[in-house]
Amino acid sequence: MDPRPSPAVNAGKLWAGGAATAAVAALIAIAGILLGRGLFDVDVLAPKGQGTWGDASTGWYALGAGLAALVATGILHVLLITTPRPMRFFGWVIVLATAVSMLAPFVTDASTGARVYTSGLNLVLGVAIGSLVAGSGKSALIPVAPRPVPRTYR
Template sequence: MSGMNTPGDPRPSPTVNAGKLWAGGAATAAVAALIAIAGILLGRGLFGIEVLAPKGEGVWGDASTGWYALGAAMAALAATGLIHVLLLTTPRPMRFFGWVVALATICGMLAPFVTDAPLGVRMYTSGLNFVIGIAIGSLVAGTAKTAIVPVVPRPAPRPYPRPYR
């Protein structure tokens, strides 16, 4: 899998080690899911904030805890897919990736504020979404940088030496 070059571009395109990229994406998905679970347990258990469930549901809450963790994991895998496509098709893929992740994180932070949950719940959920977004963005970007296989330029052919006269 090679990156995109324009037809007249003399520079060879780097390739992407897809196995390394997706292994890092899977690890990031696990980290994101665990951040979600730890954040919910912290909010409910230590601070008594009703993150994603009414107080009567207890520290583990209802099924929304699992769905929230699954959503975080899926977001990490989507980010991995996005960076893979960007690495193969766009100039400056890391810059585009940074913008997409930043804007998606902002959307995730604003989403709790369209609910009728108490302000503390909205603030805490927004902060948790921020932490998950930062983790996904930084881990996937770091993995992507290590998955790029640089192209080693071939040395120019040396002309045969002229015979001495």
């Protein structure tokens, strides 16, 4: 039996942080799309002919970013209550998911500029989601007092 007790998780605090992260991620996605289309004149998710705000794909991208933050929160919650070294596993999940999201634009037939910009935006989203959810997870941990070790008398 492991003498170190597992910490408890304040689920309300964790999920409040996850919801806040979802809002931040959605706003980063919208700001990134506006920046790419408006300032750099890059096709991000939809042709420039759709205007700076683009079409419905802008909303879907922001919604996807928010949902990614909530999925990350769920993954961290499960890891916190089931695995040893949950933050290490969470870090790996975030790094690999971010890498996949950065590579995904390169399998499309979009212009090179659009693929590179979208990949960069996905990197920013991955770093933001990973760091904010990890911070929420650390603050949601409730430390548990160590169990007393029984004394043996000789």
